[in-house]
Each structure stands twice: as C-alpha cells, then as structure tokens.
Amino acid sequence: MPTRARGRRLRSVLSATVLTAAALGGLLQPAQAAGDPGPSGGHPHQDRKLQQQLDRLVAQEDGPPGVIALLTRGDRTQVYTAGVGDIETGRPPHPDDHMRIASIAKAFSGAVALRLVDQGRLSLDDTIGERLPAQPEAWHAVTLRQLLQHTSGLPDYSAAPDFLEILTADPRHLFDPRRLLGFVADKPLLFTPGSLYEYSNSDNIAVALMAEAVTGARYEDLLRDLVYRPLGLRRTSLPLGYRLPRPYLHGYNVTPPAAPEDVSEAVGASGVWASGGIVSTPRELGAFIRAYGGPELLSEETREQQLTFRPGDSSEPAGPGTNAAGLAIFQYTTRCGVLYGHTGNFPGYTQLAATTPDGTRSLTFSINTQTNKxxxxxxxxxxxxxxxNFACALLKEK
Incomplete structure (x- = not known):
C-alpha cells in the first residue's frame, strides 16, 4: 500500500478508536498449540476444545492474525497459540514476546499507589487538592480511592479534541506525560466524585502524579522499585517512544478486505503513560497479576479496600462473565467461579490478565489486533x- 494511503488509514483508525476511553484496551500460517518452552516447564496435555476455539478466532475474517493464552497453575504453565505473532516471518506468538499491555498498565499504577498506602506515604482518602494543588481547583475534592475506582468524574484527556488533533497528525508525537491532564484543565468534573462510574484515562495519570508528589521519585522508578524488582519482572517497562523491545508480538490493524497492517510501532506510548503505556510479556503479565490480584503484594488491610467492588462496572473492554470494579482491579464472575484482573486495548492489541483470588493460578489472553465495544x-x-471458557479451564481442579 502506498505510504500516503497507509497513513490516511492509520489516522482514521486512530481518530476513531485509539486513545478515547473506549480504546484505551489468506496471510495466516496454520494454527498450532505449543507447550510452554520456558523455565516453568511444559504441560504436554493440551485441551483440544480450547485449541479449536483459538483456531476459529484467528480464522474469522476480522479476527486477529494471532493469539496466545497462558494457563498457569502453581509452577506449571500451559501455552496455547494460534496463528502468527509476525505475519512476515510466520513466527507463532511466544510467552516471552514483548507486547503492549494497554490499560492493564492501570493495574500497575494501582500497585504503585497501594504499596505506597501500605507504607503510609499515601492514603486512599488523600485528595488531588492535598497532593496536586496545581491541578484545577474544581478537581481538588477527588480522592485517590475515587481515581483508582474510576468514580472521580475527571474528564478524559484522551478524548479532548486538542489531544486527538495532535495524535492523528503525528501518531508518534512525544507528549510530556506529566502534562497530559492539561488538555482538560479547563473542564469541570463530569459528576460529583463518588456518585457514578466512568472509565477514564485521566484517573491513572493523576494516580501516578500523586505517587510522584509524595515520594519525589519518577513514576518509572517507582514501578521499578515497588513492582518490577519485587516480582522479578525483567522484561516489563514503560517506554515513552514508539519502539518495542525485541522480540515482540506484532500488532495489526485488521480491516477486511484490506490486508492486515502492522501497527506495532505506529503509535508512541507517551500519550497514554501510566494509563496504558507499559510493555510486558505474556509470562511476566501472569506473574504480575497473580501477585497484584492475589495476597502477595499488599497488606491484608489494603487488599480489603482494593477488593471492594462496584457491581456492574467493567474494565474496557469488558472481561469475561459479569464485571465489577475494585481499585485498579476488576472482578470477573464467570459461570465457573471468580477471577480478579484487568483488560486493555490499544492499536494492534487486546489483553486480559486474570488470577484466582488466592494468587495461585492465572490466565493471560492476548490477541494481536484491537477490539472493543x-x-x-x-x-x-x-x-x-x-x-x-479458558477461565473455566483454569478454575477446574487439576
């Protein structure tokens, strides 16, 4: 496709879906199942019915070129893949491929904030006015708890016309992430804080800024010290540019009848930062969600607050089953039981990470195209x- 036409199509995708609150979530090789090649050891017994469902997913006309799902039980992991992680080479997706985790980055900002709560450096009742007094006075009564649960009423900067104009003109534009809220600084709250739920990228930008304000440290360093290092995450990072570490799961814009377009590095991460900019791998995403959704990372008292859910409020896109919103985490009540987790979508990627409440089992499910409501x-x-169906497989006793 000529460069100009490709650019027009990409800008159309961006303007329609990229960083609004709703987004920020014949070329294929034969589908296959794969045992986990990593250090946790493979599981030779794949579920044929689960595999067939992945095969059908990538066979859809508008479906993803590839999919990878990891089912982890204790120290054993089953890896299912279908399609490809790179159309050009035909390479299947791999558990250690880097990928954009989209709004699951919000759970990481939740982990930073809640660990600071455990340390007594932040309180869930701290307000924007107390911690970020330079932000608009109209926002000053909003609390950290409301930001983490998307009940703040903050207008979403990623839907602001000025922001979208810059992004669509230059998808790789380097934003100053600490100034993203400036795009809506002249806007009032959408509703009285705590009265309603509205998923907003602005919330987690404010969370990261509050964490910086009370520690004097950069958010990127707080992620390293409070999350990555304690959990042994070596392939997880928060880049500001558009490049992905190698190897990576390629992400595609799939708009039939056009051929899938590789958009892996088409958009910079600075415009989403703490709300959606983190890069990780399927394996490390599973390790994170088991710790964050389980009892490992937080005190019992803080975890009780984290897991106080608002029924019916969902992540974006919605996760499996019936959704309810906690503090930067969601409850997914499936027909087979309950999981805690988060979802996300971004150009080229749609993600789910979920864990059993005891943190011993996890599901990560990644497709390399964007889908949302x-x-x-x-x-x-x-x-x-x-x-x-994968969640039910995870929850079965084995």
Whole structure:
C-alpha cells in the first residue's frame, strides 16, 4: 500500500478508536498449540476444545492474525497459540514476546499507589487538592480511592479534541506525560466524585502524579522499585517512544478486505503513560497479576479496600462473565467461579490478565489486533466467550 494511503488509514483508525476511553484496551500460517518452552516447564496435555476455539478466532475474517493464552497453575504453565505473532516471518506468538499491555498498565499504577498506602506515604482518602494543588481547583475534592475506582468524574484527556488533533497528525508525537491532564484543565468534573462510574484515562495519570508528589521519585522508578524488582519482572517497562523491545508480538490493524497492517510501532506510548503505556510479556503479565490480584503484594488491610467492588462496572473492554470494579482491579464472575484482573486495548492489541483470588493460578489472553465495544463488537463478544471458557479451564481442579 502506498505510504500516503497507509497513513490516511492509520489516522482514521486512530481518530476513531485509539486513545478515547473506549480504546484505551489468506496471510495466516496454520494454527498450532505449543507447550510452554520456558523455565516453568511444559504441560504436554493440551485441551483440544480450547485449541479449536483459538483456531476459529484467528480464522474469522476480522479476527486477529494471532493469539496466545497462558494457563498457569502453581509452577506449571500451559501455552496455547494460534496463528502468527509476525505475519512476515510466520513466527507463532511466544510467552516471552514483548507486547503492549494497554490499560492493564492501570493495574500497575494501582500497585504503585497501594504499596505506597501500605507504607503510609499515601492514603486512599488523600485528595488531588492535598497532593496536586496545581491541578484545577474544581478537581481538588477527588480522592485517590475515587481515581483508582474510576468514580472521580475527571474528564478524559484522551478524548479532548486538542489531544486527538495532535495524535492523528503525528501518531508518534512525544507528549510530556506529566502534562497530559492539561488538555482538560479547563473542564469541570463530569459528576460529583463518588456518585457514578466512568472509565477514564485521566484517573491513572493523576494516580501516578500523586505517587510522584509524595515520594519525589519518577513514576518509572517507582514501578521499578515497588513492582518490577519485587516480582522479578525483567522484561516489563514503560517506554515513552514508539519502539518495542525485541522480540515482540506484532500488532495489526485488521480491516477486511484490506490486508492486515502492522501497527506495532505506529503509535508512541507517551500519550497514554501510566494509563496504558507499559510493555510486558505474556509470562511476566501472569506473574504480575497473580501477585497484584492475589495476597502477595499488599497488606491484608489494603487488599480489603482494593477488593471492594462496584457491581456492574467493567474494565474496557469488558472481561469475561459479569464485571465489577475494585481499585485498579476488576472482578470477573464467570459461570465457573471468580477471577480478579484487568483488560486493555490499544492499536494492534487486546489483553486480559486474570488470577484466582488466592494468587495461585492465572490466565493471560492476548490477541494481536484491537477490539472493543466501539470498533468490533461482534469480535469482542466472541473473544469474551472464548476467554470465559479458558477461565473455566483454569478454575477446574487439576
């Protein structure tokens, strides 16, 4: 495709879905299942029905070129893949491929904030006015708890016309992430804090800024010291640019009848930062969610607050089963039991990471195209069905 036409199509995708609150979530090789090649050891017994569901997902006309799902029980991991992680080479997805985790980055900002709560450096009742007094006075009563649970009423900067104008003109534009809220600084709150739920990228930007304010440290360093190092995450990072570490799961814009377009490095991460900019791998994402959704990372008292859920409020896109919103974590009540986790979507990627409440089992489910309720509702419905079936497999006693 000529460069100009490719640019027009990408800008169209961006303006329609990229960083609004709804987004920020014949070329294929034969599908396959793969045992986990990593240090946790493979599990030779794949579930044929689960594999067939992945095969059908990538066979859809508007489906992802590839998918990878990791089912971890204790020290054993089953890896399922279908399709490809790179159309050009035909290489299948791999558990150690880097990928954009999209809004699951919000759970990481939750982990930073809640660990600071455990340390007594932040309180869930701290307000924007107390910690970020330079932010608009109209926002000053909003608390950290409300930011983490998306009940703040903050207007979403990623839907602001000025922000979208810059992004669509230059998808790789380098934003100053600490000034992103400036795009809506002249806007009032959308509702009285605590009264309603509205998923907003602004919330987790404010969370990161509050963490910086009370520690005097950069958010990137707080992630390293409070999350990555304690959990042994060596392939997880928060870049500001558009490049991905190698090897990576390639992400595609799939808009039939056009051929899939590689958008892995089409968009810079600075415009989403703490709300969606983290890069990780399927394996490390599983390790994170088991710790964050389980009892490992937080005190019992803080975890009780984290897991106080608002029924019916969902992550974006919605996860499997019935959703409810906690503090930077969601409850997914499936027909087979309950998981805690987070989802996300971004150009080229749609993600789910979920764990059992005891933190001993996890599911990560990654596809390399973007789907949400706005751009591909039918694909999302199929995806959620398959995810719930994988969740049921995870929850079975084995």
């Amino acid at each position: 706005a751009n591909k509702p039918a694909l999302l419905a199929r995806l959620r069905t398959v995810q719930e």
